[in-house]
Amino acid sequence: MTRTAAIIGGGVIGGGWAARFLLNGWDVQVFDPDPQSQRRIGEVLANARRSLPSLYDRALPAEGRLSFHDDMASALANAAWVQESVPERLDLKHRIHDQIQAHAPADAVIGSSTSGFKPSDLNAQGARAVVAHPFNPVYLLPLVELVGDAETCARASDILRQIGMYPLTVRKEIDAHIADRLLEAVWREGLWLIKDGICTTEELDEAIRMGFGLRWAQMGLFETYRIAGGEAGMKHFMAQFGPALEWPWTKLMDVPAFTEELVDLIAGQSDAQSGHMSIRDLERLRDDNLVGMMRALKKSGTGAGGTINAHEAGLQVPAAADLPVTVNRPVPQSWTDYNGHMNEAHYSEVSAQATDRFMEMIGCDAAYIAAGGSYFTVENHVRFLNELHAGDRLQVTTQVLAGEGKKMHLFHKLHGPDGTLAATVETLLLHMDLTTRSTSMPAAQVAERLAAFVRAHAALPRPEGAGRHVGQRG
Numbered sequence: 001m002t003r004t005a006a007i008i009g010g011g012v013i014g015g016g017w018a019a020r021f022l023l024n025g026w027d028v029q030v031f032d033p034d035p036q037s038q039r040r041i042g043e044v045l046a047n048a049r050r051s052l053p054s055l056y057d058r059a060l061p062a063e064g065r066l067s068f069h070d071d072m073a074s075a076l077a078n079a080a081w082v083q084e085s086v087p088e089r090l091d092l093k094h095r096i097h098d099q100i101q102a103h104a105p106a107d108a109v110i111g112s113s114t115s116g117f118k119p120s121d122l123n124a125q126g127a128r129a130v131v132a133h134p135f136n137p138v139y140l141l142p143l144v145e146l147v148g149d150a151e152t153c154a155r156a157s158d159i160l161r162q163i164g165m166y167p168l169t170v171r172k173e174i175d176a177h178i179a180d181r182l183l184e185a186v187w188r189e190g191l192w193l194i195k196d197g198i199c200t201t202e203e204l205d206e207a208i209r210m211g212f213g214l215r216w217a218q219m220g221l222f223e224t225y226r227i228a229g230g231e232a233g234m235k236h237f238m239a240q241f242g243p244a245l246e247w248p249w250t251k252l253m254d255v256p257a258f259t260e261e262l263v264d265l266i267a268g269q270s271d272a273q274s275g276h277m278s279i280r281d282l283e284r285l286r287d288d289n290l291v292g293m294m295r296a297l298k299k300s301g302t303g304a305g306g307t308i309n310a311h312e313a314g315l316q317v318p319a320a321a322d323l324p325v326t327v328n329r330p331v332p333q334s335w336t337d338y339n340g341h342m343n344e345a346h347y348s349e350v351s352a353q354a355t356d357r358f359m360e361m362i363g364c365d366a367a368y369i370a371a372g373g374s375y376f377t378v379e380n381h382v383r384f385l386n387e388l389h390a391g392d393r394l395q396v397t398t399q400v401l402a403g404e405g406k407k408m409h410l411f412h413k414l415h416g417p418d419g420t421l422a423a424t425v426e427t428l429l430l431h432m433d434l435t436t437r438s439t440s441m442p443a444a445q446v447a448e449r450l451a452a453f454v455r456a457h458a459a460l461p462r463p464e465g466a467g468r469h470v471g472q473r474g
């Protein structure tokens with residue numbers, strides 16, 4: 001299989017797909033007749049480059065190659081994945097899928113970003129597309145709803161996991177799939193509440209983001225309500241709130257008339273709420289917040305955090321000639337401070353990540369720690385030598401200075417872009433018994449692997465700066 005994706009329609013969603021594939025190492029071939037699409041994709045890509053790599057504590061693969069094509073056939077050449085993201089009009093989608101069918105490689109997965117059409121609608125004229133419905137911004141949000149032919153959906157799932165996404169195969173085709181059915185219900189109620197003068201767009205947004213919106217990202221609807229049932233559980237929750245189905249809580253099943261007056265009311269309130277920011281500023285604010293929230297979920301592995309962890313586990317850490325590479329990652333935007341560079345706190349974080357990786361390399365991994373053995377850091381000396389900035393690739397190599405008995409003495413070198421030495425962290429650790437919380441000897445297999453590193457690194461020159469203390473001259 002080639003790692004080439006054809007993006008047919010490069011607007012908000014097509015641009016997001018292009019960025020997702022490119023930043024995961026795929027070549028991307030775009031067809032969109034709008035002369036503005038190249039500029040727009042460039043802007044989406046810039047947003048993606050400043051946010052997607054920040055989700056991970058390892059570097060993504062080298063970016064793929066992006067090309068723009070004047071005809072659809074050349075964009076489709078050699079594609080293993082074709083993603084159609086043209087406007088939501090069935091006649092247009094039919095025309096586009098006829099051409100895709102004629103020119104795409106026979107074994108390519110053909111996905112449609114459609115928000116609401118079923119595969120039987122899309123394929124009514126003989127196409128073979130599956131629905132691959134993503135969420136904006138496609139480069140950050142993992143969910144893709146897959147609907148259609150089971151074998152194609154299985155192949156599509158494999159590819160989507162390779163680019164860090166979460167495929168959810170929908171059991172039966174239905175208009176608007178799962179998520180847009182839910183979103184449409186909330187949207188409909190929202191329009192009624194504003195049309196009836198109950199609240200403004202801003203008040204409605206506060207009702208979401210100050211309350212249940214925070215819960216949904218980490219536990220969804222049902223797990224959240226299970227907890228709301230208290231110790232008595234879900235049956236109790238349903239007994240308490242089930243009767244609300246018969247109350248006026250759910251009365252607005254009809255839709256408000258889609259009039260110019262309603263459009264002006266909503267658009268006017270939305271301008272008053274957010275018109276002081278450009279769409280690009282709002283996108284960056286959204287992306288920074290999403291990265292922060294998703295990184296928090298990464299710690300517990302909940303929801304989208306689990307998808308990020310699974311993808312990160314497959315990202316390769318490159319080998320170095322003499323010293324092990326213990327960190328290979330970008331500097332996230334959120335690590336920079338009022339001086340416009342990486343804040344000192346995060347040098348310690350990187351050093352801790354390098355130490356954790358080195359501990360894994362000598363067998364002090366999650367299973368060993370769960371069995372009661374580990375290392376504690378007892379002393380660090382950090383030297384800040386060159387600035388690091390958001391988006392810089394950061395690579396750490398680790399040299400063992402000593403490793404006998406309970407002691408492990410490491411020297412981490414933090415290299416910035418072009419290999420510049422940005423910092424060094426000298427660190428001393430002691431082996432601990434986690435049950436007694438006191439020092440102890442490491443297990444034989446850990447001691448042996450550490451000794452092998454000690455022997456190999458003994459031949460290397462002692463690193464410049466090792467053993468320095470604060471205030472030392474020269």
Ligand SMILES: NC(=O)C1=CN([C@@H]2O[C@H](COP(=O)(O)OP(=O)(O)OC[C@H]3O[C@@H](n4cnc5c(N)ncnc54)[C@H](O)[C@@H]3O)[C@@H](O)[C@H]2O)C=CC1
Nearest residue numbers: 009010011012013032034085086087088113114115134136
């Ligand atoms: N905007 C959203 O929030 C989401 C949209 N979708 C779906 O994604 C699809 C695209 O929506 P958006 O990206 O929002 O629309 P958009 O209007 O931003 O982009 C559509 C793009 O298709 C291009 N296009 C038009 N005719 C074309 C043709 N004949 N060949 C190739 N390109 C053509 C346009 O020039 C434009 O760049 C729709 O099916 C929509 O339902 C899915 C998830 C979310």
Ligand SMILES: C[N+](C)(C)CC(=O)CC(=O)[O-]
Nearest residue numbers: 114115134135136180183
């Ligand atoms: C509004 N919408 C129906 C186009 C939304 C989607 O399809 C998914 C999303 O990103 O919210």
